[in-house]
Amino acid sequence: MSVKRIVIMGATSGIGLVLAEKLASEGMRLGVAGRKTEVLRELQQKYPSQINYATVDVTRSDAVDRLHGLIERMGGMDVYVHVAGIGFDSDPLVPANEIATMQTNVVGFTRMIDAAYLWFRDHHGGCGHIVAVTSVAGTKGIGRLAAYSASKKFQQTYLRALEQQALSGRLKIRFTDIRPGWIRTPLLDAGRNYPMIMQLPYAVGRIAGAIGRKARVAYIDWRWGLVARLWSLLPEPLWVRMNIPVDSLATAPQRRVNAAEETDGEIAPE
Numbered sequence: 458m459s460v461k462r463i464v465i466m467g468a469t470s471g472i473g474l475v476l477a478e479k480l481a482s483e484g485m486r487l488g489v490a491g492r493k494t495e496v497l498r499e500l501q502q503k504y505p506s507q508i509n510y511a512t513v514d515v516t517r518s519d520a521v522d523r524l525h526g527l528i529e530r531m532g533g534m535d536v537y538v539h540v541a542g543i544g545f546d547s548d549p550l551v552p553a554n555e556i557a558t559m560q561t562n563v564v565g566f567t568r569m570i571d572a573a574y575l576w577f578r579d580h581h582g583g584c585g586h587i588v589a590v591t592s593v594a595g596t597k598g599i600g601r602l603a604a605y606s607a608s609k610k611f612q613q614t615y616l617r618a619l620e621q622q623a624l625s626g627r628l629k630i631r632f633t634d635i636r637p638g639w640i641r642t643p644l645l646d647a648g649r650n651y652p653m654i655m656q657l658p659y660a661v662g663r664i665a666g667a668i669g670r671k672a673r674v675a676y677i678d679w680r681w682g683l684v685a686r687l688w689s690l691l692p693e694p695l696w697v698r699m700n701i702p703v704d705s706l707a708t709a710p711q712r713r714v715n716a717a718e719e720t721d722g723e724i725a726p727e
């Protein structure tokens with residue numbers, strides 16, 4: 458990848474944090490965002506001339522203003538990477554968890570992807586690159602991950618729809634939909650084993666590669682691409698009778714940070 462200004466939304470943990478470290482170590486100019494200000498500050502202090510940060514909660518209506526402030530402090534944005542996401546086990550079914558998942562993965566996702574799209578359209582000559590980490594779980598509805606799998610399907614469909622809109626509006630906005638299988642991160646239950654689980658450095662290497670070559674859809678890794686293809690070939694009456702052997706996501710309550718009480722990052726010294 459040539460040196461780019463890349464915003465990573467959800468850079469405080471797991472995939473987003475390791476991706477931020479990797480891209481910064483390769484000399485990229487980054488804008489990192491998420492709810493945990495302390496983690497963002499530490500990242501900025503590690504790469505002071507390359508990183509700006511902003512505390513952003515994508516479920517809040519001030520998130521777009523905070524993104525705009527971050528882009529301004531970076532002097533622009535070439536790539537927007539949306540990693541932020543949550544998930545809960547849907548069995549037993551807890552409506553509050555399902556709704557929280559939708560607020561982050563659907564409402565927050567739409568808010569931020571729209572903000573990036575409009576920013577590229579209005580401030581970057583109609584060019585840009587929007588990346589989102591969705592999941593193989595978006596292939597079909599999965600009983601144990603009902604809201605999570607539905608939200609990931611929404612994300613994949615939304616990216617495709619905006620791609621069509623960009624093309625018909627003659628915008629040069631490219632889209633990359635990253636669809637990983639299990640990756641060992643805090644999203645998963647630390648005490649459980651998951652099938653074909655990948656370690657972060659391996660998975661993030663492949664994610665960075667897909668971003669660099671502007672892949673339209675990238676399964677992480679090829680084995681999960683095969684699984685998704687097999688799932689998609691199964692007839693619906695058969696699918697709904699299957700007990701998909703997914704293990705549960707972490708069910709610990711998500712840490713809630715009131716972004717309004719946090720401060721945005723200062724301009725990084727040049």
Ligand SMILES: NC(=O)c1ccc[n+]([C@@H]2O[C@H](COP(=O)([O-])OP(=O)(O)OC[C@H]3O[C@@H](n4cnc5c(N)ncnc54)[C@H](OP(=O)(O)O)[C@@H]3O)[C@@H](O)[C@H]2O)c1
Binds near residue numbers: 467474490491561
């Ligand atoms: N791990 C897997 O097996 C796997 C597989 C497929 C897809 N994915 C997807 O990959 C993405 C990252 O997951 P991960 O595994 O790296 O999990 P993670 O370690 O829990 O990281 C989630 C990230 O999302 C951010 N986030 C959550 N809610 C947010 C909000 N309201 N506003 C702003 N940021 C928010 C978190 O920031 P704060 O901590 O600062 O709130 C954190 O940086 C998710 O979209 C997930 O669905 C993961």
